[in-house]
Amino acid sequence: MSANKRPLLFKNGIVLTMDNAHTLHQKGDVLIIDGLIKEVGPNVAAPADAEVIDASGGIIMPGMIDTHRHMWQTAMRGYGADWTLSQYFVWYYLSHGKSFRPQDIYAGNLLAAVEAIDAGVTTCVDWSHGLQTIEHADAAVDALEAVPGRFVLAYGNIQAGPWEWSAKPEFKDFIKRRIDGKGDMLGFQMAFDVPGDPAFPEKAAFEVARELGVGVTTHAGVWGATNDDGIRLMYENGFMNDNTVYVHAATLSDDSYNRIAATGGNASVSTESEQSAGQGYPPTWKLRQHGVEVSLSMDTSVWWSGDLFSAMRTTVGADRSREHLEAHAKKETVSALHMRCEEAVDWATRGGSRALKMDSKIGSLEVGKRGDVVLVKNDDSPVMFPILNPYGHIVMQAQRGDVHTVVIDGKIVKKDHKLVDSKLAAAKKAVSETVEYLQSTMGKETWDAGMHPEIPDTKLNENPYTYTTFDSASADWKKK
Numbered sequence: 001m002s003a004n005k006r007p008l009l010f011k012n013g014i015v016l017t018m019d020n021a022h023t024l025h026q027k028g029d030v031l032i033i034d035g036l037i038k039e040v041g042p043n044v045a046a047p048a049d050a051e052v053i054d055a056s057g058g059i060i061m062p063g064m065i066d067t068h069r070h071m072w073q074t075a076m077r078g079y080g081a082d083w084t085l086s087q088y089f090v091w092y093y094l095s096h097g098k099s100f101r102p103q104d105i106y107a108g109n110l111l112a113a114v115e116a117i118d119a120g121v122t123t124c125v126d127w128s129h130g131l132q133t134i135e136h137a138d139a140a141v142d143a144l145e146a147v148p149g150r151f152v153l154a155y156g157n158i159q160a161g162p163w164e165w166s167a168k169p170e171f172k173d174f175i176k177r178r179i180d181g182k183g184d185m186l187g188f189q190m191a192f193d194v195p196g197d198p199a200f201p202e203k204a205a206f207e208v209a210r211e212l213g214v215g216v217t218t219h220a221g222v223w224g225a226t227n228d229d230g231i232r233l234m235y236e237n238g239f240m241n242d243n244t245v246y247v248h249a250a251t252l253s254d255d256s257y258n259r260i261a262a263t264g265g266n267a268s269v270s271t272e273s274e275q276s277a278g279q280g281y282p283p284t285w286k287l288r289q290h291g292v293e294v295s296l297s298m299d300t301s302v303w304w305s306g307d308l309f310s311a312m313r314t315t316v317g318a319d320r321s322r323e324h325l326e327a328h329a330k331k332e333t334v335s336a337l338h339m340r341c342e343e344a345v346d347w348a349t350r351g352g353s354r355a356l357k358m359d360s361k362i363g364s365l366e367v368g369k370r371g372d373v374v375l376v377k378n379d380d381s382p383v384m385f386p387i388l389n390p391y392g393h394i395v396m397q398a399q400r401g402d403v404h405t406v407v408i409d410g411k412i413v414k415k416d417h418k419l420v421d422s423k424l425a426a427a428k429k430a431v432s433e434t435v436e437y438l439q440s441t442m443g444k445e446t447w448d449a450g451m452h453p454e455i456p457d458t459k460l461n462e463n464p465y466t467y468t469t470f471d472s473a474s475a476d477w478k479k480k
């Protein structure tokens, strides 16, 4: 993949640079040459051979960064929309997740990768915990390399202990073969959880990460799965550092948040996930009290959509909801909100670049950074006018369909709302084969049952105000 040969100039958009000062240009330009941002600001002169993209009526922002997405699971998009975390665990960990073959990992990753760049997510961490064999890992990378996005393979395997898979010689060989030398386009993390076994068997895996000089990403503070014990073990053994990402970080004590903050870790908040799966309340209101850095993620398309507009919107909503409820509990009223849309945009861009230790390369529109740029513009949509509060507009108004142009590493991958050289057809074909395979190995009954968990009975309260015979608890569709 190479950058556009001609210079690229975004012209006359509202520019959210997301630099440290959050400099905003009401009418600005962004010039990219040879993959790098060369100039940002008003009235940038177009080089003679430049390709000019008219950004008027739109918002130019840095490419968004997702720090935790189980891309392989996109092969079953939407299947678990009504799941809880326990149903997810049973499905992926204990039963059917094991049936994924390397080509199924490829299929899910390919569709997820296309989806990411289409939605303006220019960097995506593939939290890939279905890598049961090296062939699965090769398939994951094959898919990530087939799509012109920036990815980080977070290598994991839920079917074995991290101390087991990370000790195998083929694991290190894989890194040599597939990751080394790929530069900024394909990063690497190790992905595993620390459930709190006092013997701390994960120690060996942390040592491998340290030896390789790679970051660790771990589901931490997940109700019923990981808790303060995991954080304590990591801390006492010296494995908490500024290259560690704590996914969810939802149900932890103040002490654990302090440890994360003091060691420079980053919390990857997946609000849509925490709200419906049950890891704990989306923790941004807590993280703020402890000064923990935040990035955003959407977790898995088995439940949720893979776009960070949704992540920003739900995160702001959850934070404000909590703030109001905390105040109401004290008979108080919130008169000014802590959580601002501007901060959510920061988390979706800079937060990600900081979490991935790539902040000198991506995350903002600044001279010298890589050309990862998103133009949010949709002249046909009433929702994109008027743009009075650009940060608020990105968070509360805009959506993935408004992503007009996406440039990654200086290369146009989406233009005028259309992907360039799209791999979507190939991804659909691969995913269709995976779905067919899973359905046939599982049988229709198991497949259907997995998708529709039974609804527990609702206990009806005594209601003296009865003037209709309609009984909502036993509505027909609920009995299906």
Ligand SMILES: [Zn+2]
Pocket (backbone or CB within 6 Å): 068, 070, 127, 219, 247, 299
């Ligand atoms: Zn996850």
